[in-house]
Amino acid sequence: MKPEDLEPVLDDILIDLVESDVALEAAESIVAGVKEGLTGYRVRRGEPVEKVVRDALRKALLTLLDPGPRPDLAAEARRRCGGRPLVILFLGVNGTGKTTTIAKVAYMLRKAGVTPVIAAADTFRAGAQEQLAVHAEKLGVPIVRGRYGGDPASVAYDAVKHAESRGFCAVLVDTAGRMHVDSNLVEELRKIVRVVKPDYKILVVDSLTGNDAVEQARLFDEAVGVDGVIVTKVDADPKGGTLVSVAHAIRKPILYLGTGQRYEDLRPFDPQKIVDQLLG
Numbered sequence: 001m002k003p004e005d006l007e008p009v010l011d012d013i014l015i016d017l018v019e020s021d022v023a024l025e026a027a028e029s030i031v032a033g034v035k036e037g038l039t040g041y042r043v044r045r046g047e048p049v050e051k052v053v054r055d056a057l058r059k060a061l062l063t064l065l066d067p068g069p070r071p072d073l074a075a076e077a078r079r080r081c082g083g084r085p086l087v088i089l090f091l092g093v094n095g096t097g098k099t100t101t102i103a104k105v106a107y108m109l110r111k112a113g114v115t116p117v118i119a120a121a122d123t124f125r126a127g128a129q130e131q132l133a134v135h136a137e138k139l140g141v142p143i144v145r146g147r148y149g150g151d152p153a154s155v156a157y158d159a160v161k162h163a164e165s166r167g168f169c170a171v172l173v174d175t176a177g178r179m180h181v182d183s184n185l186v187e188e189l190r191k192i193v194r195v196v197k198p199d200y201k202i203l204v205v206d207s208l209t210g211n212d213a214v215e216q217a218r219l220f221d222e223a224v225g226v227d228g229v230i231v232t233k234v235d236a237d238p239k240g241g242t243l244v245s246v247a248h249a250i251r252k253p254i255l256y257l258g259t260g261q262r263y264e265d266l267r268p269f270d271p272q273k274i275v276d277q278l279l280g
Helices: 003-019 024-038 049-065 073-080 098-111 128-139 152-166 183-196 211-223 241-250 271-279
Strands: 086-091 116-120 170-174 200-206 228-232 254-258 266-268
Touching: 003 024, 003 049, 024 049, 024 241, 049 241, 049 271, 073 086, 073 098, 073 170, 086 098, 086 183, 098 116, 098 128, 098 170, 098 228, 098 254, 098 266, 116 128, 116 152, 152 170, 152 183, 170 183, 183 211, 200 211, 211 241, 228 241, 241 254, 241 271
Parallel strands: 086 170, 086 200, 116 170, 200 228, 228 254
Antiparallel strands: 254 266
């Protein structure tokens, strides 16, 4: 195949990806990779060029969205029982559904036989701790709180020590989520990381925010590092392009998708399903 043979199909694919809310930068990079991989490919007689290109695109998307094994948080937490608990730090700006996501993860762990401790370490946003406390009461899980304006790292530390002393196997740490990632927030997050040394730093992004989600992913990954992503409000996003954009931006695995307001509305990420959705 020569590059000029591929151009018409690749142009259509680029438009399709962008119309599915894949960020332009990500779409162009994916298309360029497909083009490079197919240049020089010998097409079998009667084999449609478009099919060859779209098969290569499917493979490229699956490689991007499925970088390797995803952690089984419940299984890892069970292995920690009796020792240092599994510590999961949740990151994200206001409005992404981070608080609800923490409650969903707590519910998922409870269903798997693991009772986590919730650390209400957002001492910045008024009402944040009360909101988490309501979820904790409904779910029957302990919560460690601090005073507003206090040191969030000390709240996270106290929660880990509480879990260790009482035999709980996991700690879910909420953090402040301001509308903008400023230097104060970054230093606050870095201090929490230094103090409690989380096993996983999970970023929560809203699938409906498109390029904003990509920018948030980059900022948090550069500031404190991201180990995995949970994408919320996927039930309101029929296209799924944001997932591709975020995965392309930071090359970290998407772990779960939020698909509603109920505690059980958190499903493991299935790359094949998203690719099928994108390509039709």
